[in-house]
Amino acid sequence: MRGEILNAAAEIIVRQGYEACTMRAVAALVDMKAGSLYYHFKSKDEIVEEILNQGIETLFEFVQDTIRNLPAEAPFAEKVSAAVGAHLSSMVGKDRTFMHVYEHLPPVIKRRSRKMREKYAQLWRDLFAAGVDGGEVDPAIDLAIVIPYFLGGLNRVPEWIRASGATSDTVTTLATTMLLRGVGLRA
Amino acid sequence: MRGEILNAAAEIIVRQGYEACTMRAVAALVDMKAGSLYYHFKSKDEIVEEILNQGIETLFEFVQDTIRNLPAEAPFAEKVSAAVGAHLSSMVGKDRTFMHVYEHLPPVIKRRSRKMREKYAQLWRDLFAAGVDGGEVDPAIDLAIVIPYFLGGLNRVPEWIRASGATSDTVTTLATTMLLRGVGLRA
DNA sequence: CATCAATACAAACTATCGTTTGGTTGAAAA
DNA sequence: TTTTCAACCAAACGATAGTTTGTATTGATG
Numbered sequence: 001m002r003g004e005i006l007n008a009a010a011e012i013i014v015r016q017g018y019e020a021c022t023m024r025a026v027a028a029l030v031d032m033k034a035g036s037l038y039y040h041f042k043s044k045d046e047i048v049e050e051i052l053n054q055g056i057e058t059l060f061e062f063v064q065d066t067i068r069n070l071p072a073e074a075p076f077a078e079k080v081s082a083a084v085g086a087h088l089s090s091m092v093g094k095d096r097t098f099m100h101v102y103e104h105l106p107p108v109i110k111r112r113s114r115k116m117r118e119k120y121a122q123l124w125r126d127l128f129a130a131g132v133d134g135g136e137v138d139p140a141i142d143l144a145i146v147i148p149y150f151l152g153g154l155n156r157v158p159e160w161i162r163a164s165g166a167t168s169d170t171v172t173t174l175a176t177t178m179l180l181r182g183v184g185l186r187a
Numbered sequence: 188m189r190g191e192i193l194n195a196a197a198e199i200i201v202r203q204g205y206e207a208c209t210m211r212a213v214a215a216l217v218d219m220k221a222g223s224l225y226y227h228f229k230s231k232d233e234i235v236e237e238i239l240n241q242g243i244e245t246l247f248e249f250v251q252d253t254i255r256n257l258p259a260e261a262p263f264a265e266k267v268s269a270a271v272g273a274h275l276s277s278m279v280g281k282d283r284t285f286m287h288v289y290e291h292l293p294p295v296i297k298r299r300s301r302k303m304r305e306k307y308a309q310l311w312r313d314l315f316a317a318g319v320d321g322g323e324v325d326p327a328i329d330l331a332i333v334i335p336y337f338l339g340g341l342n343r344v345p346e347w348i349r350a351s352g353a354t355s356d357t358v359t360t361l362a363t364t365m366l367l368r369g370v371g372l373r374a
Numbered sequence: 375c376a377t378c379a380a381t382a383c384a385a386a387c388t389a390t391c392g393t394t395t396g397g398t399t400g401a402a403a404a
Numbered sequence: 405t406t407t408t409c410a411a412c413c414a415a416a417c418g419a420t421a422g423t424t425t426g427t428a429t430t431g432a433t434g
Contacts, residue, residue, distance in 0.1 A: 016295070017294040017295060018293065019206075019293045019295075020295075022390080022392085023391080023392060023393085024390090024392095032411095032412070033412075033413055033414075034391095034392080034393085035393080035394080035395090035412080035413070035414080036411075036412050038392095038393070038394080039410085039412070040411095043392080044393090104293070104294065106204040106205065106206045106291070107203065107204040108203075108204065141361070141364075142351075142353070142357070142361060144351045144353070145347065145351055145353055145357070145358060146361065146365065148343060148346070148350070148351075149340045149343065149344070149347070149361070149365065150340060150365075152339060152342070152343030152344075152347075153336045153339045153343075154339075155339070156335060156339030156340075157336070157339075159335070159339075160332065160339075163335070164331045164335075166329070166331070166332055170329070174328070174329060174332050174336070177369070178337075178365075178369035178370070179369070181368045181369045181370075181371060182366070182369040183365070183368075188381090209420080209421065210421080210422060210423085211420090211421085211422095219382070219383085220382070220383055220384075221422080221423085222382080222383070222384080222385090222425090223381075223382045225422095225423070225424080226380085226381060226382070230422080230423080231421095231422065231423090375434100376434085377432100377433080377434075378433085379430100379431095379432090379433100380431085380432100381428105381430075381431100382427100382428085382429075382430095383426105383427080383428075383429090384425100384426095384427085384428095385424105385425090385426095385427105386424085386425085387424070387425095388421100388422095388423085389421080389422085389423105390419105390420090390421075390422105391418105391419080391420075391421080392417100392418100392419090393416105393419105394415105394417070395414100395415085395416080395417090396413105396414095396415095396416105397412105397413085397414085398411105398412080398413075398414095399410105399411085399412080399413095400409105400411095400412105401408100401409095401410095402407100402408085402409090402410100403407080403408075403409095404405100404406080404407070
């Protein structure tokens with residue numbers, strides 16, 4: 001039940017925004033009354049925070065596993081391609097709407113997940129740092145800026161997948177290409 | 188006075204989010220009482236909508252002028268560089284916080300500016316289409332996807348300028364480089 | 375000086391928010 | 405059967421939201 005409540009809340013946030021995500025709306029979606037939610041959670045904040053943390057954690061592990069499942073000596077381009085694909089599929093896939101919630105949250109709440117987001121960004125920085133070491137990435141590129149830059153672009157993907165009608169694969173390919181070329185891939 | 192109210196509301200939204208932007212808070216910032224705002228605006232929605240439209244309109248005209256002030260035969264790379272610079276300075280400069288408001292708005296309100304955002308995106312599509320015609324951009328790149336992709340990245344810039352401590356110039360250069368390489372610049 | 379918009383205020387209205395409280399239920403444990 | 409307890413509900417709480425209404429102040433105009 002706890003999970004169903006989280007799912008309901010996440011769905012409302014993604015589809016209608018944080019404003020529309022009232023305790024009564026969430027309760028209605030799981031066929032309950034607002035007050036009953038307080039049996040499972042001590043506050044609305046706890047619900048949102050759990051959605052956020054669970055979402056980032058899931059994303060982190062999925063992308064990390066994807067990278068690790070490749071042979072260590074796999075070319076940089078292949079790793080990036082896989083990672084981008086993993087990131088994107090986490091955003092557009094079914095039952096994986098968690099991360100998309102983030103966009104709709106008020107700043108006060110977003111700040112609570114800063115540490116986890118930082119951890120996720122580090123995953124990408126490590127990936128690219130290895131690319132630099134391997135001589136596949138232009139060392140002049142400032143990773144501290146590039147990573148949030150292109151992650152920012154990626155996080156918008158669901159929005160314009162719907163708008164442009166492009167498939168998830170098309171988008172993944174394009175995003176990967178842009179990114180690899182952008183960092184001056186040498187191979 | 189009308190403008191001051193808009194500025195106050197925009198500032199609150201940017202700094203504390205849409206949630207914190209109550210009529211009473213806006214009124215306090217311009218030394219008024221909540222009810223008085225209704226002499227200038229018929230509703231809170233009207234205020235937010237005007238901020239949004241005015242912000243996009245300003246951004247549109249600024250970027251458009253920037254491009255037009257270059258000689259028509261200027262190289263594609265130069266035009267893009269100038270446009271990116273214009274876009275970014277519109278976001279981090281003083282008295283230009285309008286656009287940054289967008290991030291914090293609930294989806295219901297965002298949708299109202301779809302037409303204006305579309306018009307702005309068209310400006311960029313035209314720029315890149317010219318690049319394709321001039322043989323400077325890889326024709327295989329799907330502009331319908333690339334434009335929102337990299338604009339999505341750009342709109343995050345203020346966020347990580349503060350985080351990374353990078354200067355606005357550094358960021359502009361990097362974003363331009365990434366973009367130009369990304370679309371397969373040939374020159 | 376009198377008039378009249380323009381402007382702002384005080385105060386209240388309704389709606390809805392997150393939350394609390396005390397009670398009801400149905401099934402498992404004793 | 406009796407007890408217990410997790411799970412839910414009905415109803416209300418205070419706080420605060422956007423908004424409306426009637427009134428006071430003000431500066432310009434005649």
